[in-house]
Amino acid sequence: MPTTADLAAFERELLAEIPLARAMELRVRGYADDELVIAAPLPPNVNDKGCAFGGSLVSLLTLAGWGVVTLKLADLGRNCDVYVQDSHVRYVAPVWADFTARARLADGESWPAFADALAAKGRARIRVHCRVPLADGGDACTLEARFVAIARAS
């Protein structure tokens, strides 16, 4: 499980290397119960209607999904590049306040199977499930995405 220092380093990297993450004022909120939580304030992520811009929602969700895979690989001591391959996004309800994206493995996926495939073939795919929750616990937006990890030449 990533430490507080790991999460702080991950946030620094995102903000240093991805200008849009800076524009969104993204913050890594925490990691608990196998879930990575990333937050963004509403003002820099607003649309013409005054609620959260769909591009900001899907960007935060995709970064959370990418983050949960990247942090797990670091935890496993694997040096990989991680790419998103495809995603399915549902916009369920508008978001009128600051928001978070929560990312975890999709149902039916397992980290040990992912690690074994990566060790055997040097690349492996994994699906993640990410959501922007509403204050009442429902979903404002969900993203199901598939990522591929490719071992770097060492």
Place this chain on the structure above:
Amino acid sequence: MPTTADLAAFERELLAEIPLARAMELRVRGYADDELVIAAPLPPNVNDKGCAFGGSLVSLLTLAGWGVVTLKLADLGRNCDVYVQDSHVRYVAPVWADFTARARLADGESWPAFADALAAKGRARIRVHCRVPLADGGDACTLEARFVAIARAS
């Protein structure tokens, strides 16, 4: 078909009302053959690997899809709000240069059927197909999305 003045006004609105569109340095490039073209430079949209950030790609694709519906409704003289409902994104190849998103109706959809449904019920759904082309004509990224238009109380 939207005029050059319509497109310039649409770009001004996007940049005025959506901070992330400004951060991406989005530009409306043109409209031809029923296709809206929006562009973004690479530097503000880069990721940790030096290619286009997935969040920027999907944001530009979603805005292009939203734009093609919004511009058509203006052309029809309809006063509506337009929302994205869901989307499926495929990331096919990395993008190492400035890029454009091209949006058009999805196969099997028609503007007259959309306009008729909107006139009858005050709301209507439509699917669009958007792509970020590569220099060789292939796709770097595709998005198939469903939008809903809801007539504003007049």
